[in-house]
Amino acid sequence: MALRIIKFDPSEGIDQKLVEIEPGVWQGSRGPAFDINALQQYGITQVLSITVVTIPPTKCICLWQLCVDDGQPWTEEQIAFVRTFCQFCLYDRRIFLIHCDHGSSRSTGAMVIWKMVSSRMDKYQAYAYMRENNPYANCRQEILDSLPERI
DSSP: OOSEEEEOOOBTTBOOEEEEEETTEEEEOHHHHHOHHHHHHTTOOEEEEEESSOOOOOSSSEEEEEEOOTTSOOOHHHHHHHHHHHHHHHHTTOOEEEEOSSSSSHHHHHHHHHHHHHHOOOHHHHHHHHHHHOTTOOOOHHHHHHSOSOO
């Protein structure tokens, strides 16, 4: 089970939340990524936004953005971008948030990459780990199929 699940007021019909997968590793929906107070409260300094819209930068965080349509497989370049973000955060021991609009599909795809990088799991083990540790993790099959088996 996740260490913490923090719920926010719903907006745009979306259940807004942050889920701490491991200490300093957060997955969530779009709303909390805009909430400067929440980011500061949980010490989040790096945010990877995987949405179809861009998010305005904020003064307290470093924002990485990847615009991806949820129904599409990811390209090698998109996977490499997520891997670079994960390696950067792991190397510098950054507290980070990976989010998408609803906090379930695209962000789970990126969290699978993070787990593959951090723990040398294959994508199936990493996805199973995410499903065990986040009740919202539900990666679309197109995204999961496009990920390499190992990183």
